Amino acid sequence: MPKTNIMTIRVPEELKEQIENTALLQGVSINQFAVYAFTKELSELENSHYFKKYLHGKKKTDILKGFDEVMQKVKKREVESWDRLEESNA
Template identity: 55%
Template sequence: MENKKKNTLTIRVPEDLKSRIEKYSAMQGVSINQFALYAFTKELGELETNRYFARILRERNKQEILAGFDAIMEKIPKKEVPDWDKKR
């Protein structure tokens, strides 16, 4: 079972960053703690995703990646491009 115990983390941030955090947390209508938790969680998720894909891409060569992409694209049915989606 995952540990749900809350922990305290004290960090020092530049005044400008603190002001920006206060501004955006107020705009979102949440506490500074809630906003910081969201921002940390979001950024960590992005870092973990980037690390995962970097590892996957290191294990394959460019031709293998492009061949896989082309194979997937071939499965998509060919349809007429709607007028609203055509280049002007």
Template identity: 50%
Template sequence: MNKKNVLTIRIPEDLKERIEKTAATQGVSLNQFALYAFTRGISDIDTANFFKKRIQGKTNESIEDGFKKVMGKVGKKDKIPTWDKL
């Protein structure tokens, strides 16, 4: 089992109230919601950094060309399935 650590943070009272309210709405403890929120935030930052590195030094034209190349492999779909229509 992973070793558990304690992290104490200071946050404004109104933010704490919002966190508590959201956790209650989700039916989870404050701790569980905080873990989820931290994990989600870190994942979002990691994802953004991954894509920043992938496009670093590339021009918009080269990115668009790469996109068109990949989409060309997919092929055109003439009929849209019923479940995929708005």
């Protein structure tokens, strides 16, 4: 098991209540929910940083061209019924 540490943070009362309510709805402890939320957000920040760094200096047209080249390799086939989008009557 990884070594754990205690971290005390100050949050606004409203945020604390939201955290407590969400943890309760999820059926987990406040600690479990907080660890999940921190981990998820850190992962998203790291991914965002990676893609910004990867895409820096690249032209949108080059990116889209590469995307189109990859999509041309995908076999054309009918979409399964369970994977179809429902059409709106609007």
